Amino acid sequence: MAERRRRDERGSTMVMIIGFAAVLLMLTAVVVDASAAYLERQGLDNLADGAALAGADAGASGEDVYTTGVDEERLRLFADSARAGVDDYLARSGAYADHPGLRVAVSVDPAARSVTVRLRAPLTLPLHVPGSPERAVIGATGSAVVSPQR
Template identity: 65%
Template sequence: MLIAAVVDASAAYLQRQGLDTLADGAALRGADLGATGEDVYHGGVPADSLALTPAQARAAVGAYLQQAGAYASYPGLTYAVRIVGDRVEVSLHAPLDLPLSVPGSPERATVGAEGSAIVGVDG
């Protein structure tokens, strides 16, 4: 039973690490492409921060996950995007397929990760 617990914990850790990487990349893409909306073209680039276009940031996150093959790597993957000021926050969740089963453990587990990125202007 101890071996099963160690194997399952290792599998969960590795999947979470993969989701961490995806969440960070998705947040960076969302912040980058979400800050190139019409407001920049009409008003110019502000001195301190760029305004995020929430719809563009969300679309960029979805496209990033698709292009990165996230849905093939993590079947059942779901994501949420929040825009908080100049920050894009991405939350990912995916079912966890444990290689071994430990008696008393849940039948269906999920693992999640979060990433965020801030849009700024280098001056």
């Protein structure tokens, strides 16, 4: 009788070990995917900030800056130049190659002299957790304000 109980207990232990191993593997996949998503978002944050700064710089570098000078009332932000500056920055930094499917939205507010850049890119996760979405999208926003220094 004692031998029969030991065999029954060993079978129960095996199921429990397999269950714990499955949970551990899923937790590992979640941590790896979360870390990859965090790092990707940090990279997009840096790109968005740099693009906003480049756009603000390009947008405030109109011809009037060189011909008439700049004071607080006359500094203007040119939307087309700002958008071109953002696009140029993203192209030079290799953002389009590093993030296939990158979508860019640029908002220019001439009254506030600000440029806001919103980036969205598909996220490829290294591991797939059952029940998680097949395709994920990650986004970042950066903004810059132009004001003359005295």
